[in-house]
Amino acid sequence: MEIVIEVAFSGGHLYVDDFLIYNAPCSTDGIRTPVCPQGSIKRKGLENMMSCYTFHPEPMTFLAAIQTCKLTWPGATLLQIETADEQAFIANIINKTISMSNAADFGIWTGGNDVDTEHTFVWNGPTHPIAFNYTHWHPGQPNNIGGDQDCVLIQYKSSNYEWGDVNCNEKHSFICEMNYDVRHQPSHQYPSGVIG
Ligand SMILES: [Ca+2]
Numbered sequence: 001m002e003i004v005i006e007v008a009f010s011g012g013h014l015y016v017d018d019f020l021i022y023n024a025p026c027s028t029d030g031i032r033t034p035v036c037p038q039g040s041i042k043r044k045g046l047e048n049m050m051s052c053y054t055f056h057p058e059p060m061t062f063l064a065a066i067q068t069c070k071l072t073w074p075g076a077t078l079l080q081i082e083t084a085d086e087q088a089f090i091a092n093i094i095n096k097t098i099s100m101s102n103a104a105d106f107g108i109w110t111g112g113n114d115v116d117t118e119h120t121f122v123w124n125g126p127t128h129p130i131a132f133n134y135t136h137w138h139p140g141q142p143n144n145i146g147g148d149q150d151c152v153l154i155q156y157k158s159s160n161y162e163w164g165d166v167n168c169n170e171k172h173s174f175i176c177e178m179n180y181d182v183r184h185q186p187s188h189q190y191p192s193g194v195i196g
């Protein structure tokens, strides 16, 4: 069994859980079928990437939601909506899930925020901030009302689930996301007997 520990730094801050552990197959039995966290919904991304999402109706602050994601699955964090396809996928799942659809009336957290640099929104990535490329802001958002709205909410259910910035201490339902390369799928999901 080969274990590779990868430590990444971001802006001089070491994230506590900034390491990914991969188990290489110890025999030559080829690529194992990737497995998402229990209860999650899977979406195939570009090339070899796989996304897993878990849906959490219980309202929490932005930071508490991130912590809950990390407890749910190592390497998970709040949702990062990086393409129109992903936005549509998430909107569809919310629509189909009664608890999340109801929660969406009050907004659902993503991992977007401009906590570090005002007006520069980034995704809270698993190891480092990820720049915003795609956006789905509601007209007039982000507006940083009161000078204290740094976290991105899927705020406008009736307007195609468009985003707004709100105070990070508000409590909202949330979605966690984890991405991995299917060639290096998470090891700990497998029963110990499976990993040599
Ligand atoms: Ca994503």
Ligand SMILES: [Ca+2]
Pocket: 141, 142, 143, 144, 145, 149, 164, 165, 166
């Ligand atoms: Ca706002």
